[in-house]
Amino acid sequence: MGQTMPHRSLQPGTLWPAILRQTEHALQCGALRPIETFQEGIDDGGVRFLVRQVSSLARKDRDRDEGHARQHDNAVPGNQAGADPFLPYDPDLFVADISETHLALLNKFNVLDHHLLIVTRRFESQDALLNLADFEALLACMAEFDGLGFYNGGAAAGASQRHKHLQLVPLPLASEGPALPIAPLLAAARMDGADGTVPGLAFSHAFAPLALSSARGPDLARTALARYRALLEAVGVRTIHVDGAPQPLAPYNLLVTPLGMLLVPRSAESVEGISVNTLGFAGSFFVRNEAQMRTIERLGPMAMLRQAAGPPLSSLASTGRK
Numbered sequence: 001m002g003q004t005m006p007h008r009s010l011q012p013g014t015l016w017p018a019i020l021r022q023t024e025h026a027l028q029c030g031a032l033r034p035i036e037t038f039q040e041g042i043d044d045g046g047v048r049f050l051v052r053q054v055s056s057l058a059r060k061d062r063d064r065d066e067g068h069a070r071q072h073d074n075a076v077p078g079n080q081a082g083a084d085p086f087l088p089y090d091p092d093l094f095v096a097d098i099s100e101t102h103l104a105l106l107n108k109f110n111v112l113d114h115h116l117l118i119v120t121r122r123f124e125s126q127d128a129l130l131n132l133a134d135f136e137a138l139l140a141c142m143a144e145f146d147g148l149g150f151y152n153g154g155a156a157a158g159a160s161q162r163h164k165h166l167q168l169v170p171l172p173l174a175s176e177g178p179a180l181p182i183a184p185l186l187a188a189a190r191m192d193g194a195d196g197t198v199p200g201l202a203f204s205h206a207f208a209p210l211a212l213s214s215a216r217g218p219d220l221a222r223t224a225l226a227r228y229r230a231l232l233e234a235v236g237v238r239t240i241h242v243d244g245a246p247q248p249l250a251p252y253n254l255l256v257t258p259l260g261m262l263l264v265p266r267s268a269e270s271v272e273g274i275s276v277n278t279l280g281f282a283g284s285f286f287v288r289n290e291a292q293m294r295t296i297e298r299l300g301p302m303a304m305l306r307q308a309a310g311p312p313l314s315s316l317a318s319t320g321r322k
Helices: 015-029 056-072 132-142 218-234 278-282 290-299 301-309 313-319
Strands: 037-044 047-054 094-097 102-106 116-120 147-153 165-170 190-192 195-197 206-208 239-242 245-248 252-257 260-265 284-287
Touching: 015 094, 015 102, 037 290, 037 301, 047 290, 047 301, 102 132, 116 132, 132 147, 132 165, 132 218, 132 252, 147 278, 195 218, 206 218, 218 252, 218 260, 252 278, 260 278, 278 284, 278 301, 284 290, 290 301
Parallel strands: 047 284
Antiparallel strands: 037 047, 094 102, 102 116, 116 165, 147 165, 147 252, 190 195, 195 206, 206 260, 239 245, 252 260
């Protein structure tokens, strides 16, 4: 059942077949509960943003299960409200052992197909800094198929669970346009040493290249970890030690893309009632109803991201803010 099996490392070439196999099983037994949506595109700032809205039928189900979904994502049926959904996890959602420290689960209430959660075996806080083992697990999975890896660093960055988990969704995010909506902007990043900024992103951020296709294994994970720490410093997210573990002093979102790593500090979890997590900064929003769809159209996706993240660091410097 996965939880009682000895820990094993992920074997190359096995993850995608395991995802497909477990998805079929989890759908048949009802453990996986995809959220049906329809999609609109909104062009803004050189990006074709994808906005997925819950369908009317799915909305009724979502309303009924709203509290359950927030407290019990991936949990074993019968777990008490507020319990860790990953200790124990639902074995029907188990995909693969990744390493001695991490395993892979299907996201129970998924909007995107084959949405993977990369979860620590032991409890670690979602507020903790990412470490080498986290990057080793994420990059081992990203070596298996084209995908977008991401991390919601804290509740104000969109994290709904306290137990540390990274996430991975397959690319492309849409059937038309770039595989990753913000890819055209990332390709124009301006570097200043090991990190830099993306001119088209009108909010606080830092970017660092990471050659996923040309390197594998521990060296790539160590490079990713070093650049992640440099990105935190570049956007002004300082760290302290809490109970002996390093912890950032501010929430943030991290995207690990085929073009590199983008880190965005957060100033607000939502904008006019619309939650924004890491996928928003990749160019993909999720809304619950028509009113929220119209709000995004009225404000513009880039303006929403600016409100969620804060203005560019250059703007802060010009006003004397930090």
